[in-house]
Amino acid sequence: xxxxxxxxxxxxxxxxxxxxxxxxxxxxxxxxxxxxxxxxxxxxxxxxxxxxxxxxxxxxxxxxxxxxxxxxxxxxxxxxxxxxxxxxxxxxxxxxxxxxxxxxxxxxxxxxxxxxxxxxxxxxxxxxxxxxxxxxxxxxxxxxxxxxxxxxxxxxxxxxxxxxxxxxxxxxxxxxxxxxxxxxxxxxxxxxxxxxxxxxxxxxxxxxxxxxxxxxxxxxxxxxxxxxxxxxxxxxxxxxxxxxxxxxxxxxxxxxxxxxxxxxxxxxxxxxxxxxxxxxxxxxxxxxxxxxxxxxxxxxxxxxxxxxxxxxxxxxxxxxxxxxxxxxxxxxxxxxxxxxxxxxxxxxxxxxxxxxxxxxxxxxxxxxxxxxxxxxxxxxxxxxxxxxxxxxxxxxxxxxxxxxxxxxxxxxxxxxxxxxxxxxxxxxxxx
Numbered sequence: 568x569x570x571x572x573x574x575x576x577x578x579x580x581x582x583x584x585x586x587x588x589x590x591x592x593x594x595x596x597x598x599x600x601x602x603x604x605x606x607x608x609x610x611x612x613x614x615x616x617x618x619x620x621x622x623x624x625x626x627x628x629x630x631x632x633x634x635x636x637x638x639x640x641x642x643x644x645x646x647x648x649x650x651x652x653x654x655x656x657x658x659x660x661x662x663x664x665x666x667x668x669x670x671x672x673x674x675x676x677x678x679x680x681x682x683x684x685x686x687x688x689x690x691x692x693x694x695x696x697x698x699x700x701x702x703x704x705x706x707x708x709x710x711x712x713x714x715x716x717x718x719x720x721x722x723x724x725x726x727x728x729x730x731x732x733x734x735x736x737x738x739x740x741x742x743x744x745x746x747x748x749x750x751x752x753x754x755x756x757x758x759x760x761x762x763x764x765x766x767x768x769x770x771x772x773x774x775x776x777x778x779x780x781x782x783x784x785x786x787x788x789x790x791x792x793x794x795x796x797x798x799x800x801x802x803x804x805x806x807x808x809x810x811x812x813x814x815x816x817x818x819x820x821x822x823x824x825x826x827x828x829x830x831x832x833x834x835x836x837x838x839x840x841x842x843x844x845x846x847x848x849x850x851x852x853x854x855x856x857x858x859x860x861x862x863x864x865x866x867x868x869x870x871x872x873x874x875x876x877x878x879x880x881x882x883x884x885x886x887x888x889x890x891x892x893x894x895x896x897x898x899x900x901x902x903x904x905x906x907x908x909x910x911x912x913x914x915x916x917x918x919x920x921x922x923x924x925x926x927x928x929x930x931x932x933x934x935x936x937x938x939x940x941x942x943x944x945x946x947x948x949x950x951x952x953x954x955x956x957x958x959x960x961x962x963x964x965x966x967x968x969x970x971x972x973x974x975x976x977x978x979x980x981x982x983x984x985x986x987x988x989x990x991x992x993x994x995x996x997x998x
Contacts (some may be wrong), residue, residue, distance in 0.1 A: 591729070598657040601722050602984050605715055608982070610977050612636070613711035620674030620700045620707070622693060624748045626651040629672050629710075633735050636714055640721040642733075643970035649752035653735040656762070657721055663729025663995045668987060669750075669945060670706070670713035671739035674887040677703040680971035694744070697821030703973045706771025708958060710735060712770065712983035719988050729995035732764055739941055741903070750904075752997075763896035766913060766950045768990055769942045770983060773955035774965045777979045778985055780925045781933030781955030784914035788907035788953075789840070789866035790873055791939030794900045796821075796884065798894040802857035811855045815848055817891040819903055822846065824883045832879050840866040840874060840937050866937040868906045904941040910950035916997075917952055920989045925982065938968070952990070954984045 621629050630651040637655040645654045651672070678699030679687045689700045702708075717733050734753070750758075764955030773781060798818045803811025826843045833839055841863065848859030857987050865880075867873045877900060884895040919931045933955055942953055958975035959965045966972035 570956075574701075575819070594867055596723075596726070598719060598723065598988060599985065601719050602715065602981065602988065605704060605718050606981055606984075609715045609718075609980055611691045611706055612714060613977060613980060614852045616707040616710055617683070617702050618685045618687055618689075620687050620689055620702045621672075622676065622691060622700060622743070623680040624650050624742050624746055625672040625691075626672045626737050630735070630737070633672075633710065633714065637717060637733065638841045640717060642717065642721065648736055648756050648758060649748055651737040651818055652753050652756075652758070654758060655717065655733045655735075657717065657724065657731045657733070659727025659729050659731075659995070661728040663727075663774070664766075665730040665732070665762045665764045666991060666994060667732040667734055667759070667767040667949075668713055668716060668991060669734040669736055669769045669942060670709040671736045671738050671769060672706060672710060673738055673943075674700050674706060675703045675740060675969060677701045677969065677971055679943050681974045683974065695810065701971070703970060704740065704968050705958060705975050706739070706971070708772040708975050708979060708983065709770060709954070711928065711980055712956070712987060715984035716988045716991065717983060720991065723992075727995065730762060731991060731995075732762070734758055734767075734906065734945075736941075740760040748809050750941040754944060754948065760944075764949055765946075766910075766952070766994065767942075768917075768987065769951070769953045770939070770956050771953065772975050772979065772985060773966075774959055774967055774973070775931070775955065775957030777957050777960050777976055778925060778982055778983070779929045779931055779957035780921050781931045781957075782909075782914065782918055782921060783933045783935065784909055784911040786906055786931065786935045787909050788935065788940045788943070789838070789868055789937045790943070791903040792865040792867075792877070792901065793903060794860040794861075794863055794880070795864065795898040796870045797898055798859045798884070798888060798893060799895065800855070800857060800891065803855045805853035805855055808855060812892040813855050813948045814857065814859040814866045814891075814893055815855070817888050817893050818846060818848065818861055820891070821861070821884055821887045822893075824887060825880060828876055828883075833872060833875065837872055838935070838937065839872055840864070842866075843881070845971035866939065868935065868991060870905075873902070905943045907940045907943040907946060907951075907953055909952050910946070912950045913950045917994060921954065921986055924986045924989050929984075939989060954986070956962075956986070
């Protein structure tokens with residue numbers, strides 16, 4: 568056999584033994600039809616989840632329900648990650664990358680005020696009192712969408728080029744006082760191990776019209792810091808203030824001066840927020856108290872700004888209390904979730920998938936928001952992309968996130984499932 572003939576035979580043998588690359592079109596054949604078939608069941612699942620909300624680190628019923636659904640798909644399921652978290656792994660029939668998709672599970676201590684037939688009437692104990700519990704941040708939508716994606720892709724298992732980890736995370740809104748939880752705890756307990764994803768995707772219900780999708784490259788949600796400060800003075804009769812050291816005046820001056828951090832210490836082009844949400848002190852109208860409690864939050868998009876705000880707050884507290892003859896103590900300054908940054912390259916790569924599903928005129932450039940999201944912990948480990956899903960049906964209204972009248976429409980589920988499923992498939996197939 569000549570060398571030319573040998574080479575030709577070798578190429579033919581190689582072509583016969585190496586599986587052809589799977590295009591996005593091939594892998595997604597029948598995807599829309601499968602989603603359409605699954606949709607009625609996903610709507611019912613959403614109603615069940617919405618009707619039975621649970622607070623952070625207490626999502627025991629929710630976790631058991633989701634784990635059961637995922638096991639029925641033949642997925643490998645791990646439970647009790649970060650107390651109630653669930654991780655399911657779908658291994659495709661063809662080699663390819665490993666990616667993760669995340670949904671948060673917890674609800675809020677809010678009394679729901681909607682007319683939905685499946686509204687929550689659940690109550691539970693929270694911080695020593697009975698409160699309502701509701702999915703006032705759309706986490707029922709998130710879980711339903713990601714479960715729908717798992718069901719849709721499981722039906723394409725043999726054609727799927729790669730592996731998908733579905734991460735159902737507890738305590739996104741924060742664990743109960745004194746407990747750990749959320750994305751950071753899931754990571755410490757191995758959420759990104761065996762196997763390790765190279766990218767992660769997430770979404771959030773947003774009070775936009777159904778059919779619209781918000782996307783951004785770069786910063787999309789802010790870091791979340793929580794501070795608690797004691798301002799101490801000297802108690803005296805309200806009629807004789809010169810005999811005391813008034814911590815109320817000092818605290819008021821500090822709160823006002825905090826606002827100069829944004830206006831006078833940072834670049835006008837650098838976003839930040841310093842909010843004092845609690846200012847508490849005193850027991851009687853005619854007594855100057857000995858101590859005042861301040862509590863609030865700081866929101867930023869960069870680590871440098873985060874540290875600068877904290878430094879200036881300490882300088883202000885020191886100066887104000889010295890001038891007033893008192894003192895201060897930072898009881899807590901906790902860095903919670905970092906800023907959520909959409910990896911620019913990954914964002915640009917997946918945007919065409921969103922356009923194909925929603926249409927170019929319905930994929931909106933989303934301004935960064937000062938709200939926080941602990942998806943950021945995952946996106947700090949591997950490139951992440953987090954988009955916003957419109958959930959308000961045309962002709963209806965909804966309150967904002969975390970309000971009693973926040974209302975998400977079932978019609979958002981199909982858009983969410985199609986968007987996320989196509990983002991994942993396109994990423995896997997392109998590799």
